[in-house]
Amino acid sequence: MKNKENVTIKQIFDLWLPLAGSWFLMGIETPMLTAFVARMATPEITLASWGSIVYPISLAIEGPIIMLLAASTALATDRLAYNKLFKYMVIMSLVLSFIHVLVAFTPLYYILALDLLNVPESLVEPGKLGLRIMTPWTFMIAWRRLNQGTMIKYGNSKAIAIGTLIRLFSLIIILAFGRWYTNLSGIFVGSLAVAIAVTMEALYAGKAVQKILKESLPKTSNNAPINRGSFIKFYLPLAMTPLMTLLIHPAGSAGMSRMPETLSSLAAWPVVYGLIFLTRSMGFAFNEVVVSLADKPKGLFQLKRFAKVLSISTMGILVTIAFTPLGEFWFSKVSGLSSNLVELSSITIMFAILMPGYQVYQSWYGGLLVHYRETRGISEAVMIYVGLALLGLYLGTHFASVPGIYWTINVFVISGLCQTFFLRYRYKGISI
Template sequence: MQAPSLSFGQITKFWMPLAGTWLMMALEGPYLAAIIARLDRPTENLAAFGIAFAFAIIIEAPVIMLLAASTTLVKDFTSYLALRRFTYKLGATLTLVQLVAVIPPIFQWIASDLMGLPSEVSRLAHHGLTIMLPWPIAIGYRRFRQGLLIRHGMTRRVVYGTALRLATMTATAAALAQVPNISGIYVGATALAIGVIVEAASSRIMTKQLVAQLNGEGSLTTDPLLVTQPAIRRFYFPLALTSVLAMAIQPTVTFFMAQSRDPLQSLAVLPVIHGLTFIFRAAGLSYQEVAIALVGNNWEHYRQLRNFGYALATGTAGGLGLIVCTPLATFWFQDISGLPPHLAKFAVLPAQILVLFPAWSVWMSFQRAILVHARLTTPVTWASSLEIGTVAVLLMVTIKTFSWSGAVAASTAVLLGRLIANLYLTAPVTRARQQPVKHQIVRN
């Protein structure tokens, strides 16, 4: 029987709201930082906000892949209940981890003894991380619910939730900023916490009808192994570990750059380069759930999604190249990003090295989507381990042996690390496509 058609237009319509969601998420950190910078003692509060935000991101990293898990696994009410139970357990566990981390003696040991933070920055960061305690369970629950929306083609509702979160953050930050002598960390952390809670609540409202529909349809799960907690753990643990490993790349890069040639310049331009590349990488990051939802149990739409991925990879890499490989680079880094002329010039070469990074991010998202859809998640973790290992080795060699500039070494290492991970996943993806998904179970 001929597979139903899936046009570029249909894929684009499904993908664009998710891409918009990623772009909006990329704006929230810089937006809140801009507000904090205009309040009292901006230096200490910006530093504390950065530390608290980084801690919170690392702690909640294991819930990030719940979006992909929900899109993949929730086929009926039975599987919905099973993954919801797993989501609650994971969220509660990570909340407990964060609760332990904010115990004053423990946080003091981490922030002051291990990281060497100034006492005032440590104190403010501790308060910020405490305010953000709702993050793990709220974000996990929200991503679980949003996976239901994606699976049922309701991607616009996902972007509505993100827009609501940003609006809530804006209103909260604007209101708190009027409080006399308030520290910026309280403004930023409270806005983030309330924003994710509101988005989680909105995701429940948006999926209420879907859940009722699943409940009325009865069980479609043919294999009971799909919905047991041990099976879900076997499926999800590699994905959670992948998120944690991905979070480890940035600290690794920062550590080596601090010991490189031109360390201050490299550390100064890295966030600006990262921000620029993320704009184009967001398109690829959002493509993972698109491919999971649309590829079909028997890979009916693999070819169409692959071809769309080719176009997306070409467009994102071309868009980045149009900026960093032309006179627009000076305009972006100097006029838009506000770098001094010498730093704007310094940022160009590292940014040019990363021109292909958005394309390889699309490739990675598509590969992960195929493996997650096939319930073969262990290779995803091995690829991430190989990626961070490659980054660390290349940084060590280029900085310690060849004395490269830190920014150039970092860009080269990150680009080649991603390529190695892409190449590693080629064989598992080929194997995954050799049998229909509907006959596979949650095993690795």
């Protein structure tokens, strides 16, 4: 699209759809995993160890590299810039992978699992096995997201959806083989499937970006060259955003471990979180669209219209699931949960209805702040979210008289709303 052309809703939709498809397919990963392992041996142990140890710790460690997608979308203006970003990606991901190894293969794991997260003893060894298998996760995510951002910037977002399909099919094949043709534990099969699937997606993204690097990416541009100082100034606030957010996930598990109905809450949590992620994924995809189109004629006006429709639509989906038999079908037939966990999960979803709606507006205001390179407001908003969430979880460990998952989801909703309003405040305060 040329700069002189007005942005239309159709153009926004065409850019957003493959990104949303990619996020949605990514979101299916957790429900797909739980659907298989819930039908294997000791499903509650497997689900609880995945949801309280393996997945949240892996996410927290890789948190600083998640925003490489937004960084490469904004900064990969020429080949030299891409090469610099690639160099920084390798350094960050190797350091984070080393941290992952320290946690998974040394006594540090027991300090984290038993003393900090306070998970039940029955989850400790399965969690350690899963975390060790997930060692390649951080590097592959970093490499993939750097290349995905470059593909978005140069108009090849459909390749991202193809890569996610490859990831999903790889996941299904390994889960199905492990479920029906081996006697391996659910945590082994599930962790191995996720690790291999994300590796396959990263390999595809690395191949798909080569055409852009050779044909579309200019050797030089008029933009100021990237150096270590400018990159840190731009990226550090972005990196802190997912890091602090993802640290809340294990904090939520730690909180639920100290609240009523511990094992049931921990077992239901990955299933509930996976469903909420599916509906929020539509809003996650909007962030890069805002960054890409905000400076185009009529861009802000049309993006704001699109945000309103998207917010209402995604909340409507969750309302339908929460208040119709579709919810019971999802948790019982699709996810394979026991009747006790079905009831627990169905009620929890009712508390989460606002989450996909405010996610759209977090992407709207956050994308605008990235576009205008005012990223400090994003990290400030996340600090507010984290501070309120930690306070709420702490209070829950002392005063909660309801199942821990109910308390935790309400803490996250209230904290997320405050984060959204602060992002709006920071955007309104910048000089454009």
